[in-house]
Amino acid sequence: MADKVGESYAMTMMRRTCLAALLTASLAGCAAPGPMVQSSGTLPRDTGYAFAEEAAPPPQLATPLAQALAEQGLHVSDSPHYLVQVEYSRPPAKTGTLIADQADPQWQRAPSRRGGPLSRMSLSVTDIATGTEVYRAAAWQRPRGKADDSAQLLQAALTPPPPPAR
Known part of the structure; x- marks a missing residue:
């Protein structure tokens, strides 16, 4: 027994x-694994920038963005070399996002009947003299509740990607 x-x-x-x-x-x-990021180009260093009037950062991002750009060596200038544009959104579920790259257009998130909301941010830095976009980053993630995740997405968009594995 x-x-x-x-x-x-x-x-x-x-x-x-x-x-x-x-x-x-x-x-x-x-x-959730944290923000997903897709970027191209190189973020310029040690130069002046200005925000595009129609694409100024949202109020909750103005100070964190200025601090993050200052850490990268960029500063606000009256005679800037670069134009910075920022967009942050939290669209409803089932909304798709297409990255309109002329060379390689692709879905960042295809429209779907399933899925939840998605927070996303895009950051673009353009050379004013030539009109050439020198850096573009898109960061996105599923939000956790109603908390504001814009600062986390901003940090992810400004962090250079790791070099490719050899």
């Missing part, structure tokens, strides 16, 4: 361990 009790206890413990492992694995899949 003692063997049966010990065997029953061992089976119960093994089931609990397996259940805990399955629960942990399933919850890990639900965690």
Whole structure:
């Protein structure tokens, strides 16, 4: 009888361990990985910029953006070399986003009947003298509740991507 009790206890413990492992694995899949970023070009350094009037940063981003650009060596100038444009949005679920790159247009998020809301930010830096866009970044993620995630997306958009693996 003692063997049966010990065997029953061992089976119960093994089931609990397996259940805990399955629960942990399933919850890990639900965690959002953080912002996804797609960028092209190089963010200029040690020069002046101005915001495009129609694409000035949203009020909650004005100060964090100025600080982040200052960390990159960019400063607001009366005679700027670059024009900075920022867009932040949290469109309704089921809204698609197309990155309109002339060389390679692609869906950042295709329209779908499923899915939840998505926070997204785009940042563009254009050389005023030539009209050439020198840096573009798009960052997006699923928001966690109603919290403002614009600062996190801004940081992701201004962080250069890691070099490709060799």
